[in-house]
Amino acid sequence: MARQLEEQIVGRFPVGRRLRVLDVGMGRGAQALRLARAGHQVTGVEQDATLIASAREAFAEEPEGIRERLRIVEGQAGDTGVHFVPGSFDVVLCHGVLMDVEEPDALLAGVARMLAHGGLLSLLVRNGDAPAMRAGLCGDWGAALEAFCTSAYGLKRLTATLAGIGAPLRAWYGVRVFTDAVGDESAVPGDLDALLSVEDRAGRTDPYRGVAGLLHLCGVRG
Template structure:
């Protein structure tokens, strides 16, 4: 069973997500979960989740991404467990069932939507009533500030740090970034209980790829370093991405 591609950048998220899926199986009394991946694109997480034996529905606005998803699922032999539908978080229940999923992934979505709170509310409403797990991944403010500063773009770093959306200028491709506090506030407002916060890509975006590729065991060591730093608030504050895991506060009703 494969883990998501670009492992040095996704290893922390995958290990946390896989553990959450295993825990949901144990607590739910079923071996097969219904998983919704909003903004799941070509299936970077959806296909590995399906390889664990779960049923995955991917919602994405891009027909090209969904075509790539179909091809990737077929290559992995899980096309019978992966379904792709065109849509977005704001119109989610035009294409999927409200309250129909054990686990919902919302990765790389809140940065781009007009109203993050409303979009996240829809995503959470897709969980089965009173139960379920949310995996939320979004762009972190601190990583962008450090990245611009280390590249010598100090004015842009300051703009990102002080701007309302964490953007460093008009050419910034990211519409919005979050602090750990802001992201957990959004989750708390949905009624879910935040159980874990992890910093993602704390070091991976700052270290030259050539260094990792030429040094023996550097890839493994970097992944281990990312994992060790991910749970520490000091490093979450400077991570390129933030991952929040949350659970329903009340179970069974």
Template sequence: MSDPGQLGQRILARQLDEQISAGFEVGRRLRVLDVGLGRGVQALRLARAGHRVTGLQSDPDLRELFEKDLAEEPEGIRERVRLVAGGSEDTGAHFLPGTFDVVLCHDGLIQARDPGITLAGLARVLDAGGLLSLLIRNDAALAMHPGRSGDWDAALAALDFPERTGSALRLETLTRGLAGIGTPLRQWYGVGIFGSDDCPAEEEKADRMLAAEERAGRSDPYRSVAAMLHVCGARGGAG
């Protein structure tokens, strides 16, 4: 999956904070696992907010980049972050069941050899009442971007993609999967609806763009045609 970009990360942060506020008491310091954390935008943001964060990353180059970014943070933030070498399918090898309050998988599920097994592994390390936050490519709307840009061959190929591949990560399939592992869907959002990855330099224009993306990301039919879907499940049981 491609990085959601500056605007996408800001939208993702707002959606994630909304789900954390809905699921946990104010001021609680959470145990967070970020699986396939990439550059760790959300991991660092949550660590700055006082949460204890573990990052799981298989790519040594990305681990090195994250470590460089982490080294620039104050000591108190660095102490709240741990980096572990491993991929999205390795959670069971590294962590005991119920270890985390929040599990993020914003770049790992689509790369997994077996998304169903990987999803079950993510839920396994989530404590009762915990939040599972997934970011997936929206296979049902792959034709939107090439269609808007006039690339009709790519648009036609994208229209055939879900039927040709039987994507396991369509929203309907993922919703059934979440229910089956005891982490039923709580909310889903669209990310990247209007096709821009970067915020404008002008603060007022950036705020209006952010407001439009955020409103559309929680509204039908707009969220259904987003480039990515942010899917949030809640682990059964009291937190």
């Protein structure tokens, strides 16, 4: 997914431009650190004290020039309007957050307001169109039938939501097409490099990307 995000940033902004990045639900800061190393100014929002401590530990090991480009704000993902001025970021990340909030539409609208005109919104969400496929492949027919009745976020609903909040979909990818059921990466069989190549190709190709465990969507603030 890091490669996909890099592609979108390179395709959207002039080469060498230092971007203002907001990482909502920063976690341990892996993505924030990657972007800071690339020269961008990154602000991470996180409420979990354990994750914040892990991020601070990782940041502390970096050279001073990189540390100066990283900032952590302790708070909830839905409180971006409390901490920041609308339109103050070029890129907003919201990865793995929507599935854990009660009002995802409101959260998305809030984080989209943080984008400057032409800014990039990057979402990583559980694919609401995938559970029936996963359950069916495992032979759990009851769970497969139940999955058809859920209202979880799928591509169609997410596309409409992004249009409604003023950040229409620019590109989308499938993530974990073949490996979603593998909980431990160390248990993945075979050649890891080959696996990553196959996942990358499948995540860009129909119909495979449509049943990936996760969706990576990129919208642009109009």
